[in-house]
Amino acid sequence: MQFKSIILPMALVIGQTLTVQCAFAQDPYAEPGDWDPSLRHPLFEQANDLIQGYVDLGSFTGTVFVQQGGETILHKGYGFANEVQWVKNDRRTRFAVGSIAKQFTAVAILQLMEQEKLKLTDTLEQYIPGFPNGNKITIHYMLTMQSGLAEITHLPAHWENRYTELSADEHINLVRGAQALFDPGTDFRYSNTSYLLLARIVELVSNTQYEDYLRENLFKPANMTSADVLDPTMYEHYLARGYEIFDGLVEGRPYAKNTAFGGGDLQMTAKDLYRWELALKDGRLISQATYDLMHTNHIENFGYGIGVAPLADGSPSHYFGGGGHPGFSSSNYRVQDTDTTIVVLNNRGNNKAVFMSYQLLQLSEGLAPTFAKPEISLPEQNVQRIVGNYTATNTRWPTSVELFIDEGQLHGKYTMPWAGSLPVWQYVAHSQLEFTEQYWGGFTRFEEDENGAITGFNAEGYIYVKDPE
Missing domain, CATH: 1.20.5 (Single alpha-helices involved in coiled-coils or other helix-helix interfaces)
Structure with a gap:
């Protein structure tokens, strides 16, 4: 007994x-560290604390993946994938990744180039006729944002049809007759139009639907088991819903299928993006020579579908992508020399993914990242001097913002020429001059002159000057 x-x-x-x-x-x-904390990476706690700071402020929910030298620093979900059904984000959660999709369209084009089915010097006119300068716009110019084509997301017809399911050709027709912005190859302008057309060229050359081409030639060899084309009608347990912060938290309305064709229409897990990096690096998708061509800084720190830039101190180059979709933001960083991959996928509808990725990059390089700042309450008279109209000085398009006080809180209303007035969002204060706006999640620092008068602000590198009263 x-x-x-x-x-x-x-x-x-x-x-x-x-x-x-x-x-x-x-x-x-x-991961082994799930059941034995002693097996966690030495940087796990710092990385987790950094992310948790944003979670505690209500500005991040999503999944984060950080790996360096073959060792996982952090791979974890935060908050809810579905607020209504109380489904938590975890490593299996899939997110809309926005413009990160451009990397995949670029690689599809490069595969067809390696198969000698097209040339980078081929012109748009050879495949899709009827565009201004179509006989001068090469595939290379489209890959590197030098096409000069009108930007489809700046056209009223795009905004009017973003919730209507159209074919790729119907989306192309929306922009076909629009006036060119500049002569091909003479300037750089971010272009969703170019990647819409490149994806259609993939279909025409391969005689395969774009989504089927990606599944068979990119996702499958890269072992991206959860990656697929976005379907806004799909509801699955591991598919995150995107949420916007306006007057409270609301579910973002997803665009109809094909609205972001070729340039922003994919969904995947954070680990899928890591597997994508591995497959590119080890030659499963394209040759080393083509990989190097893709990751060359052709113009304005841009390669083929991906950003290319040195770190601040000029040390190893890093490659980066980012994207947005209603209710989502995403970022992936790759530092080749240190074998570091950072993926942040966010379903809280702001742009924190990019900023958090850079902070995690600082942490992985032994630098001290800027942690999320606590919110404080400021008397209304302290905020009153910030009120006014501001104009951006270093953006490619004229952008203005009106800052005003409503119910004792600082709010901003941005106006952009292609989208009109954006929804009003609130700022939270961290000090007398430091704020975070709650839509994009950008950190904003106001500048003052010697008399204490506000002269402008810096929002994550975008400089705004206060208009004369």
């Missing part, structure tokens, strides 16, 4: 241990 009384507790302990380990075994992305 005594023997049996000892066996029973031991069996319970063993059973509990097996239950915990079996639960983790069901997760294909499980």
